[in-house]
Amino acid sequence: MKMFMAAMATETNSFAPIPTGWSSFREGLYTKEASRHPPSSFAIPLVVWRERAEAEGWEVVEGLATYAQPAGPTIRQVYESMRDDILADLESAMPVDVVLLSMHGAMIAEGYDDCEGDLMQRARGIVGADAVIGLEIDPHCHLTEAMLEAADIIVCFKEYPHVDIGERAEEVFSLCAATVAGSIRPVMRDHDCRMMAMYHTPFEPMRTYVDAMTAMEGQGGILSVSLAHGFPWGDSPRCGTRTLVIADGDADVAAAAARELGDRLWGLRERLRIRYPDIETGLDRAMAADAGPVVLADFADNAGGGAPSDSTFVLRAVLDRGLKDVAMSLFWDPVLTRMCIDAGVGAVMRIRLGGKIGPMSGDPVDLDVTVRGIRLDATQLFGKGLQRLGDSVWLEADGVHLVINSVRSQTFHPQVFTDLGIDLAAMKVIVVKSSQHFHAAFAPIASEVIHLATPGAITPDFTIIPFTRRDDDYWPKTENPTSEKVRP
Structure with missing residues (x-):
């Protein structure tokens, strides 16, 4: 053969x-x-x-x-x-x-x-x-x-x-x-099936x-x-x-x-109807939790769904609340990553993060940061496979710990933080730019996992996607669709 x-x-x-x-x-x-x-x-x-x-x-x-x-x-x-x-x-x-x-x-x-x-x-x-x-x-x-x-x-x-x-x-x-x-x-x-939904298989009813x-x-x-x-x-x-x-x-x-x-x-x-909390509600739940870390999923900025992975909506809410012991990844910014590598560990810098690709990324955020860690040719596990991250950098902004990198990727595994030296057990909140693939590796270390209904390139509202190639005859866009197509 x-x-x-x-x-x-x-x-x-x-x-x-x-x-x-x-x-x-x-x-x-x-x-x-x-x-x-x-x-x-x-x-x-x-x-x-x-x-x-x-x-x-x-x-x-x-x-x-x-x-x-x-x-x-x-x-x-x-x-x-x-x-x-x-x-x-x-x-x-x-x-x-x-x-x-x-x-x-x-x-x-x-x-x-x-x-x-x-x-x-x-x-x-x-x-x-x-x-x-x-x-x-x-x-x-x-x-x-x-x-x-x-x-x-x-x-x-x-x-x-x-x-x-x-x-x-x-x-x-x-x-x-x-x-x-x-x-x-x-x-x-x-x-x-005349449906569109998110089918998270670790959870019921899936x-x-x-x-x-x-x-x-x-x-x-x-x-x-x-x-x-x-x-x-x-x-x-x-x-x-x-x-x-x-x-x-x-x-x-x-x-x-x-x-x-x-x-x-x-x-x-x-x-299966999506009922994710908005950013403010999700942060309220996370901060009220008795134990940490709580993992929040920035659903709509998932590079694995085609999003830029540079949105600032959750970051802005964290900063506005003055929260500390928060870790966030991955922010895709090859230019800023290179600048921080050139500056070196220990450098104190004024940076502009996120909001670069388009309106779905939000507005840029200006921050005073310290470069805490650098990893060249970084990788992360996804199941049994390795995913390249390019170069990655740990930045700290007054208790908010940010991971930026040069190769656009969603966050699959805690090693995107830990390989840089971030102690996730010391964090109150971990924010990952991912919709679901993070769950297998992060759920074991989380006291709670919360998917957020964030704005962005893949917002989880299937009733507002501006299709031009298919009709509206699907749930939940239409509550009782009429089509039933079976391949002959």
């Missing part, structure tokens, strides 16, 4: 002001040897797939693996160049029996509403109908018709935060290996729902179950939540199970 594998991923916020170009991909990941090095998130599957394939005695051909931090649409020439690079390597590797791709599922480029579907359909045109194509994607995807038509197997991560990327890679390989061996005949069907999804697998001919959460800030006609079921040779079984899961989720919608 011969297998080709590659990865190309970014999550596109159609309304973000930052274009996704060459620097974004090369800053994140850009290599044809990803499976032989410590992986970042979207390269984890390639490591798993190589290990599994070589254990089976398969020949492995590895193409480009590339990833960019979420931002605005990818520049057309950049997308086409990367796509054509992958396809050229696939063409050169022919004939192949299996193609495995690690992608995001919500990548949009200039002229392409569905980059994943475009790449996969072109790959299908090269390998023909008999080869098996498997795809692992983020649940914050659009799950388009083109993707479903081109692939034999599609599996989404089940967990949010995404702590199961490696496990889902194992699942994709096992299903594709069984398919090419002829022991299963996968059939995929999806169901439109914990029970995801466990029920997993329990269905292996029963009654069902091979795999996924929930495509959707990415609400991607302007796609398919934006929204969909259930996906793969059954062994029986489309009716797959369709019925997808509908059952969709109906079950619809019944949970009121429990």
